[in-house]
Amino acid sequence: MSILDVRDLQVEFRSRSRGTVRAVDGVSLTVERGQVVGLVGESGCGKSSLARAVVGLEKHSAGQVLLDGEPVTPVGWRRRSDHDVRMQMVFQNPYGSLNPRRTIGSQLRDGLRTPASRTDPDGEVRRLLDLVGLDPATADRYPHQFSGGQRQRIVIARALAADPDVLVADEPVTALDASSQAQVVNLLVELVAELGLGMLFISHDLALVQEIADVTAVMYLGRVVEMGPTAEVWADPQHPYTRALVEALPRISAQPSLPVSLRGEVPDAARIPSGCRFRPRCSQAMDVCREDPPVVSRGAAWSACWLGDQIPVGAPADASEGDAR
């Protein structure tokens, strides 16, 4: 059984002027122990809404989030159950994630949950700091005495204080400089392997996800359009959107060239195009794309596109009628 199982998750936001906006529209994915699942997409695609709904910071309107087989309750006034605390989140901004007026040791003690921490909380704090590569003697310091990369390590240590099974990291290194980025990313990947955690790693940085994720999911306008083992998704992207993302990455090479831009922008989630949601920006859009695209499997990977070259799996029965609308 997967440690994290997200089934057909929907997240909706209501506002007076725009009505109901469905930011996440039926996303399913699983994370195993010791596995990094990368989720990539442009801003506005719903990846952060998905992350927040998975950990329970946002209520989902439909679907299920199962942690170790049991549903996660959205955060409310009640104290979080011991079960739900086993999923922890790391946010983008380490400056905003820590209380500037409390020592880091005191903030780490808040989250301690392991049996060892009852008898020796200070020892446990030192163990956590050591685990994330910080000097255990720094527990008495305040957040401003650390650099951005070090603060993100503290945030990771605090997430680990709860002895989690799953980490959800939403753009954890975006705010950091290149050299600390690499350090923090490596730390996360090591922890996943060492402690047998499952990690959902959300990033707009495709290259980073390519480098560390075992499985990559590409999200567009509230839906996952392609998912599979990272090596397969990258070596041979099937969905035109994935291909566009890959081609837009600037690369270092002996024959430099400009990256290829993708026309248009992610549409407003309140006005979602019919059929394939990528259709208005797709260079290969056809009449049939007005219908919901079929899910096409290729080995362990799949994509939701009419261009799929194999027999469609789960295609709607009336698909052959083409552009009926």
Added chain:
Amino acid sequence: MTPLLDVRHLSVSLPTSTGDFVPVIHDASLHVNPGEIVGVAGESGSGKSMTAQALLGLLPSGARIGGSATLAGRDLLALRGKQWNEVRGTDIAMVFQDATSALHPMLPIGKQLTEHMRLHLGLDKRSANRRAAELLDKVRIPEPERTLKSYPHQFSGGMRQRVAIAMALACEPRLLIADEPTTALDVTVQAGILELFDDLRRDMDLSVLFITHDLGVLAALTARTYVFYAGRVMETAPTTDVLMTPRHPYTSALLKARPHAGDAWSAAADGTTARLQTIPGIPATPASAGPGCPFAPRCAFRQDRCTDAPPPLLDIAPGHAAACVVQPDLGEVPA
């Protein structure tokens, strides 16, 4: 060729509340030729943005400046007070990272675009509007006439950055300074803005000083690059040389720490997963650096002499210089 912008031995230090001065730029020399896009790379605190501010007279008051900076022969560092108004916007214009805060949220785009054209170029309202529409067309904004009446919030981040570029181009500056103009944008949108810069260079012979932390962006767009660290130029050469055959350990370490897939330097160029190589320690600032090479404490090739005196920028090949006395073999791009 006479450079358009010629900065020599620029040093800047800023006053602190205690009356001391903190160095932020040490002896930096750089130049931009007409019609050339030149990259400035570095992490935060490297002095790359401070260099831009010095060139626009935007340094905090009380800053100590040494060296020289000329734009087409005009001494920029000698300008005082209102004299800057003849330079800013007309000779040198700037594009910032955050287009949202570069635009006034409550004024229509047209008003913001025409204001300084009427002031600097003395155009009347109608011809200023016509020119504004031309500019929007030039930066590939659809329906320029309608855009003039729109407000910034009606546009996406990429479109707002295009408006900010149009605004910078309004008075036909000789030099455009772009400070991380694509950092806040998605890769797909970034690609469009990079394309726009390249087109403007080709069509208008625009000169650009392009500041970025992203080595991939440098590779795609710039002809030459300066790598900054702790307020110093560590390496400079044609961009392809800097990125394919780096001669400074810092440049090489940055390249190897970069996660970018499909790169010549990527540890996982074949699409498999791998660990990133890291640079130990944290970035030095000009204030925290010792008397020697500021990168020495983190450098894998450090020798005793590195910490004695700051390394001079040594010529290694034509147009390629690196501030490293050790000159270690940094290896080749992995095949």
